[in-house]
Amino acid sequence: MSGAMKVLAELFEGIESETPYGGRAVSWEPLGSAWLKLGARRRREKNEPGGARAIETAAAETRSDARLTVGRMLRFGGGDWRIVAGETVGGRAILNLERIR
Structure with missing residues (x-):
């Protein structure tokens, strides 16, 4: 990943719980932080029943x-x-990340 940008990221774990109305809720608990060396970002479309x-x-x-x-x-x-x-x-973690825009 030559020429990649380094960023400090916060790390969270999703904790599911039941709402008073029987639904599900997710709260994000902090676990710490990590320095990441980011590669190129890519965009793509994902077709779903509600649209792309x-x-x-x-x-x-x-x-x-x-x-x-x-x-x-x-x-x-x-x-x-x-x-x-x-x-x-070799002591390095290679991660694939995704976010919905």
Whole structure:
């Protein structure tokens, strides 16, 4: 990821609970922060029953950290990015991130 930008991201875990009316709510609990080296961002359209949505994806690299798991959320640059995939290679975590625009 040469020429990639480094950002400090906050890490959150979604905690589901039941609402008083029988619905489900998600609150985001902070777990800490991580420095990310971001790769290029890409946009694509995702067709769903309610219409098309724009999805932004990005790859990020950081130090290996057991807290960086699929489903958790990273907040940086004014946006919330979900970790959708990740692997550890030689002490480095390579993450695939996604956010819905």
